[in-house]
Amino acid sequence: MRSNKTLKSVAAGENAFVVAVAAGFRARTRLESLGIIPGVEVDVLANSRGPMLVSVGEGRVMVERGIAEKVLVA
Amino acid sequence: MTGEKTVLVALAGQPNCGKSTVFNLLTGARQHVANYPGVTVEKKTGSFAIDDIRVELVDLPGTYSLTSYSLEERVARDFLINDMPSVVIDVADGSNLKRNLYLTLQLMEMEAPVILNLNMMDVVERRGQRIDVDRLRDMLGIPVVPTKAKKGEGKAALRVAVKELAGKRPGPAAYKIDYGPLEPHIDVLAGAIAEDPLVSVQYPVRWIAVKLLENDDRAADMVKGAHTDADQALALAESCRLRFTEETGNAPERHIAFARHAACARIAAETVTLPAAKKRSLSDLADRYVCHRFFGPLILLVILMALYQVAIVFGNWLALQAWPIWGAVEDFSADVLPAAGFTSDPLLRALGLWVVKSTTAILNYLPIFFLLFSLIAILEDSGYMPRMAFILDRLFRRFGLHGQSTLPMILGGVYVGGCAIPGVMATKAIPDERARLATIMIVPMMNCLAKVPLYLILIGAYFADVGGLAMFFIATVTLFMALPVAKVLTLTVLKRHPSAPFIMEMPPYHLPTIMGILRRAFERIWLFLKKIVTVVAAVAVVVFVLINYPGLPDDRRVHYDGMENAAIKGFMADVARTEFVGRITRADVLPIILFEESLKRAKRGVTDQEESSAINARFQADNPVYYAVVKREGKDGKKLNKSLKKVVRTRKKARREARAERFEASFLGSMGRALEPVTQWAGFNWRINIALLSAFAAKENSAATLGSIYGLDGDQSVQESMKAGESGFTPLHALALMLFMALYPPCVPTSIMVRHQADSTGWMLFSIAYQTLLGLLVASLVFTGGRLLGLTGLQAMWAFYGLCVATTLIMALIPNPEEREAAASVSPEPCNEHCS
Ligand SMILES: Nc1nc2c(ncn2[C@@H]2O[C@H](COP(=O)(O)OP(=O)(O)OP(=O)(O)O)[C@@H](O)[C@H]2O)c(=O)[nH]1
Ligand SMILES: [Mg+2]
Numbered sequence: 001m002r003s004n005k006t007l008k009s010v011a012a013g014e015n016a017f018v019v020a021v022a023a024g025f026r027a028r029t030r031l032e033s034l035g036i037i038p039g040v041e042v043d044v045l046a047n048s049r050g051p052m053l054v055s056v057g058e059g060r061v062m063v064e065r066g067i068a069e070k071v072l073v074a
Numbered sequence: 075m076t077g078e079k080t081v082l083v084a085l086a087g088q089p090n091c092g093k094s095t096v097f098n099l100l101t102g103a104r105q106h107v108a109n110y111p112g113v114t115v116e117k118k119t120g121s122f123a124i125d126d127i128r129v130e131l132v133d134l135p136g137t138y139s140l141t142s143y144s145l146e147e148r149v150a151r152d153f154l155i156n157d158m159p160s161v162v163i164d165v166a167d168g169s170n171l172k173r174n175l176y177l178t179l180q181l182m183e184m185e186a187p188v189i190l191n192l193n194m195m196d197v198v199e200r201r202g203q204r205i206d207v208d209r210l211r212d213m214l215g216i217p218v219v220p221t222k223a224k225k226g227e228g229k230a231a232l233r234v235a236v237k238e239l240a241g242k243r244p245g246p247a248a249y250k251i252d253y254g255p256l257e258p259h260i261d262v263l264a265g266a267i268a269e270d271p272l273v274s275v276q277y278p279v280r281w282i283a284v285k286l287l288e289n290d291d292r293a294a295d296m297v298k299g300a301h302t303d304a305d306q307a308l309a310l311a312e313s314c315r316l317r318f319t320e321e322t323g324n325a326p327e328r329h330i331a332f333a334r335h336a337a338c339a340r341i342a343a344e345t346v347t348l349p350a351a352k353k354r355s356l357s358d359l360a361d362r363y364v365c366h367r368f369f370g371p372l373i374l375l376v377i378l379m380a381l382y383q384v385a386i387v388f389g390n391w392l393a394l395q396a397w398p399i400w401g402a403v404e405d406f407s408a409d410v411l412p413a414a415g416f417t418s419d420p421l422l423r424a425l426g427l428w429v430v431k432s433t434t435a436i437l438n439y440l441p442i443f444f445l446l447f448s449l450i451a452i453l454e455d456s457g458y459m460p461r462m463a464f465i466l467d468r469l470f471r472r473f474g475l476h477g478q479s480t481l482p483m484i485l486g487g488v489y490v491g492g493c494a495i496p497g498v499m500a501t502k503a504i505p506d507e508r509a510r511l512a513t514i515m516i517v518p519m520m521n522c523l524a525k526v527p528l529y530l531i532l533i534g535a536y537f538a539d540v541g542g543l544a545m546f547f548i549a550t551v552t553l554f555m556a557l558p559v560a561k562v563l564t565l566t567v568l569k570r571h572p573s574a575p576f577i578m579e580m581p582p583y584h585l586p587t588i589m590g591i592l593r594r595a596f597e598r599i600w601l602f603l604k605k606i607v608t609v610v611a612a613v614a615v616v617v618f619v620l621i622n623y624p625g626l627p628d629d630r631r632v633h634y635d636g637m638e639n640a641a642i643k644g645f646m647a648d649v650a651r652t653e654f655v656g657r658i659t660r661a662d663v664l665p666i667i668l669f670e671e672s673l674k675r676a677k678r679g680v681t682d683q684e685e686s687s688a689i690n691a692r693f694q695a696d697n698p699v700y701y702a703v704v705k706r707e708g709k710d711g712k713k714l715n716k717s718l719k720k721v722v723r724t725r726k727k728a729r730r731e732a733r734a735e736r737f738e739a740s741f742l743g744s745m746g747r748a749l750e751p752v753t754q755w756a757g758f759n760w761r762i763n764i765a766l767l768s769a770f771a772a773k774e775n776s777a778a779t780l781g782s783i784y785g786l787d788g789d790q791s792v793q794e795s796m797k798a799g800e801s802g803f804t805p806l807h808a809l810a811l812m813l814f815m816a817l818y819p820p821c822v823p824t825s826i827m828v829r830h831q832a833d834s835t836g837w838m839l840f841s842i843a844y845q846t847l848l849g850l851l852v853a854s855l856v857f858t859g860g861r862l863l864g865l866t867g868l869q870a871m872w873a874f875y876g877l878c879v880a881t882t883l884i885m886a887l888i889p890n891p892e893e894r895e896a897a898a899s900v901s902p903e904p905c906n907e908h909c910s
Contacts, residue, residue: 026144027575032331033138034579035173039332045358048367050468051477051576055358058170062464062477064576 007042007052007063007071015043016073023070034061036071080128081240082157086150086181087165088174089136090581092193094118095223096165097133100232104597105133108454111579113503117153124237132159138173140180141290144505148292154186155277155296160240161187163232168192168205168220172342179251179334182216185278187242189235192220195228197582202349210345215248251337253284255322256329259314260284266310272300273307286311287318287326357582361461370465377458378484381449389442396441398679400434405675414671416664417634417728425618432614433607435774439523443493443602448595450485455586455594460578467576472886473557474564475516476509477576483513486520488553494518494824496602498831505578508571512563514832515841516556518820521549524773525815531777535797536808540868547871552816554878559848561885567840569891613771613822620742621768621779626735634728641724648717652710657699667722669693669700742767756814756853757807761800766814772821805867810857813874817849 010016018038021028035056036042046053051062063071087093089111097105101120106113118133134153135146154162164181166174171192181188190210192198198205211218217235221228253260264283268274273282277296285293286308294311298304318326363369407430411423418424453459459481467477479501486497497517504510521529529548537544626634642663649658658666676689694701702708706715737743738760746763753763761780769776780796797803819842820828829838852874860870 023575027577029139029141030144030575030577032335033141033176034577035176035335037331037335039335045361046365046367050367051464053361053365053464053580057172059173060357060361060580060582062460062467062576062578062580064467067575067577 005073006069007044007054007073008047008065008068010044010047010073012044012047015041017041018071019074020072021070022072023067027067027070031061031063031067031071035059036061036063042073079126080130081160081236082130082132083161083163083236083240084132084134084153084157084159085163085165086134086154086177087136087191087193088138088167088177089113090579091136091165091167091174092223093136093165094133096163096191096193096221096232097131099221099223099226099229100129101131107594108459109457109581109584110454110459110503111136111581117149124233127237127240129236129240132157137177139177140184141288151292154181154184159186161189161236163189163191163236165191165193165223167194167197169194169197169201169203171205171346172338175338175341176334178214179249179337182214182249183251183278183284184281187239188216189232189239190214190216190218191228191232192218193223195220196222196225201355204347206345206347210341213249213341213344250280251333253330253333256287256318256326256333259287259318259326263287263307263311263314266307267297270300270302270307272302273297276300283311284330287315288330289315289327355582357457360583361580364458364461365464370461374462374465377453378488381446381484385442385446385449389445392441392445393438397438400437401678403437404430404434405678408675409672413665413668416638416725417732424622425615428618429611429614432617432772432775433611436524436607436610436772440599442523444595444599446485446492447598447602448591450481451591451594451598452586455584455590457581457583460580463578464580470509471890473561474509474512474568474890475557475560476504476506476513478504478506478578479509479513482517483520483556486517487522488520492520493522493524494520494820495827496598498820498824498827501831506574506576508564508568508573511568511571511832511837512560514828514837515563515844516560518824518828518841518845519552519556519559519817521552521816522773524821525818527774527777528769528780528815529812531780531796532808532812535794536803536805536867544871547875548812548816551813551875551878554875554882555817555852558878558881558885561888564890565888573892610772610823617742617768617771617775621737621740621764623740626732626739630732630735634732637724637728641721645714645717645721648714652714653708654699654703654710654714658703658714662700663721666700666703666718667725669697670704670718670722673704737764752850755858756850757810757857758814758853759800762811766818769815769818770821772823773815773818776815806857806860806865806870809860809867809871809874810853813856814849814853817845817852819843819845819849 005016007016007018018036018040020038021031021036023031031037036054040056043055044052045055045060051064052068054061054063085093085097090109090113092107094105094107094114097103097118097120098107101122103118103120105118105120114133114135117135120131120133122129122131132153134150137144137147137150139147140151140154141147153159162181164178166178168174178188178190192205192207192210195205205220207218207220217239219228219231219235221232260280260283263286264279267282268279273279273296277300282293282297286297294308297307315326318324318329322329364373404427407426411426412420414420414423419427453462462480463477465477466480470476470479481503482497482500484492484497485500486492486494494517497520498514501510501513501517504513529545533541533544533548642660645663646660649655673689673693676693677686680686680689690701690705694705702711703714703718706712738747742764743760745767746760749763750758750760753759758766765776765779768779800807819825825838825842828841829835832838832841856870856874859865860867860873865873
């Protein structure tokens with residue numbers, strides 16, 4: 001079963017497990033090099049109306065909502 | 075041979091890990107350092123010596139990876155491949171080792187001679203992490219050097235490691251990433267490549283094989299450039315890729331990225347001990363408020379207001395206090411340059427004073443720039459800037475800008491008093507090409523400091539009773555003009571330019587140190603002085619020539635000589651009736667006037683009674699006769715002084731009129747006249763046109779030129795003499811002029827910077843052209859429209875303000891190009907297929 005839940009729908013303070021990154025090529029390589037790859041756990045620190053703020057390991061990454069929508073999580 | 079040898083050493087690493095700090099530590103240079111990822115965008119070179127070895131050190135831009143998809147990654151990779159440095163210092167943020175290893179492993183795969191520099195060890199310690207350096211060294215098989223670059227610790231160890239590695243022959247890397255099921259394909263491909271003598275000498279074979287499997291087009295180009303039978307190799311790579319995808323159902327590039335991350339995780343797991351209790355860091359705690367949806371913008375607003383208060387309000391006060399220094403410079407040059415003439419001055423004096431005045435006009439702002447630079451250094455060091463980008467991204471997006479457009483706009487003067495040059499320079503960090511160009515195009519529309527003197531003159535002369543309101547109007551209306559312009563540019567000329575998604579690292583806060591801030595501020599002031607003052611001085615010379623030549627026709631010169639002779643004759647007739655007869659000749663008249671002027675200059679700002687008497691005594695000893703006339707000593711002295719005053723008045727009048735005529739007949743003056751048919755709709759006559767033309771060199775020239783046209787010799791202030799000189803002027807004229815100034819094309823130094831940052835002369839010309847046209851359009855709209863509707867200056871002001879705000883709101887609602895595409899391509903079914 002594939003899940004349709006995306007990173008965008010994860011509320012602040014919750015965490016999620018990245019399943020797939022279905023964004024465009026540039027965005028995907030960027031996310032990959034920042035450590036957002038399938039198999040990692042991310043904490044969502046902020047999710048209001050601007051970009052999202054997520055925590056991956058020791059790093060914090062801002063991700064535009066349009067891209068967060070393409071990161072499938074479980 | 076002295077035995078001295080030179081080695082090339084490169085600094086590579088992920089953004090914001092402290093490469094430039096390490097660079098500065100090793101070379102003693104002053105590279106720009108900031109707590110903001112992506113500060114260094116071009117490679118920078120410096121050098122230092124270790125014993126008898128000269129080290130050429132290259133600071134590369136930060137890269138998270140070494141693919142060829144982004145500019146900085148290409149720059150870094152091409153350097154490593156083409157220049158083959160003897161040592162690569164891989165600077166890694168020790169507190170985020172796992173992610174930093176992602177780059178380290180790729181460097182090792184390229185068989186670069188890597189030293190792993192674990193930087194930020196102080197942060198590692200503070201967070202209670204532990205790194206087993208020896209174990210890391212064993213696992214990777216490369217030298218590992220921990221440092222705290224910001225505190226200057228670890229310099230010696232790094233130097234030793236560089237020296238040792240530079241002497242060694244490079245061998246194949248000890249550590250290899252295990253690509254699992256891809257390994258057989260790598261072997262096949264590597265085998266085929268190794269048979270080619272050219273490629274296998276130029277590039278590491280295994281690395282080329284992996285890159286080809288990763289479908290890296292630059293690697294393909296390299297093979298094409300070197301391989302004797304490139305097509306066959308590329309075809310083999312393609313078939314390997316296909317086969318792998320069939321076998322595993324996974325694209326090779328993804329598998330490769332995974333395998334690398336897995337390797338990093340494995341190494342980090344064995345070498346890094348994280349603190350047992352995962353407590354929330356102070357940074358995260360602060361970000362709960364700083365990045366909060368309500369508090370965030372509020373805090374931002376408070377910070378911006380504080381910035382304005384300190385840099386502009388307090389800075390202005392400081393500039394006022396410092397003015398006597400620049401005044402003294404002007405007085406000094408007035409004293410040492412060849413003496414003035416009656417109506418016209420010797421060329422050396424005229425030109426010298428012109429250049430000095432143009433330069434001091436900018437030096438005057440030094441205190442403001444110093445405060446601004448210090449405050450920005452604090453923002454940069456603390457790590458608040460990435461937060462600012464985070465908060466404003468949403469608003470700016472609506473206008474085709476980017477979160478990272480914030481800093482350039484602040485530097486340019488969003489409120490009042492910035493400078494477009496550092497503003498345009500700061501656009502470099504914006505990764506989104508389209509937003510970057512849009513930002514470059516609107517930064518010159520902000521209210522830079524140099525526009526302010528003209529605003530002040532016009533408001534003082536025509537809106538004196540509502541000065542505060544008028545200042546608020548001009549300070550804020552620019553933003554409501556700039557945002558719609560950015561949007562229009564995005565929808566039209568910039569439509570085809572690529573836009574990049576906003577994905578950016580948010581670094582943790584650092585506590586800025588006072589020494590660090592001051593050092594940075596002084597460095598930037600120094601750079602500013604060197605670059606700007608030379609440009610301003612050079613341009614001042616050009617404007618001087620354009621505004622003074624071809625000069626007065628002969629008959630006019632005869633006319634002014636006549637004025638001079640008549641005045642002197644009158645004075646000499648008075649001399650004949652006093653005891654000074656015989657002691658003052660015709661040749662003394664001008665020297666007496668100059669004597670009086672230099673006495674005035676000497677006493678400027680002197681309040682102390684004793685000091686004042688000392689100056690008097692000095693001048694008296696110098697020339698008792700002149701002194702008696704100037705100081706009205708005795709009955710005859712008084713009489714002559716009165717007569718002298720008349721001569722001085724005539725001289726001033728002659729100088730003013732001659733100058734006005736010279737300006738009008740000059741190259742620039744003819745241009746001003748030629749422009750009148752167009753500019754009349756905006757209410758500008760040729761005198762205003764001249765002032766505006768000269769402002770292109772540097773905007774403070776507008777006020778200076780107006781001053782000289784209306785007569786700076788008088789005791790009246792510029793606004794009063796302007797009011798007197800332009801009897802037909804109304805507040806509507808003034809409003810149109812202010813708005814034109816607000817939209818004025820970037821000055822010469824800014825244009826040069828635009829050309830540099832946009833990397834095209836075309837964009838520079840575009841930026842000059844569109845702002846000129848827009849400025850004329852707006853000024854004409856306000857002036858001609860206002861006149862037709864019979865509006866007063868104040869009514870026109872607010873009508874225009876309303877128009878701008880309304881346009882901004884409408885523009886915000888129009889979707890951006892990619893939003894349209896997205897809206898068009900939305901399918902009723904949510905994507906289920908290709909979301910692997
Ligand atoms: N605590 C701590 N901070 C450091 C250390 N080294 C550098 N920094 C800080 O980290 C930030 C980034 O440093 P830079 O030298 O600009 O980093 P960079 O790698 O050149 O960054 P880019 O040019 O953006 O790729 C600055 O605020 C430095 O003051 C260190 O050892 N400890
Ligand atoms: Mg740097």
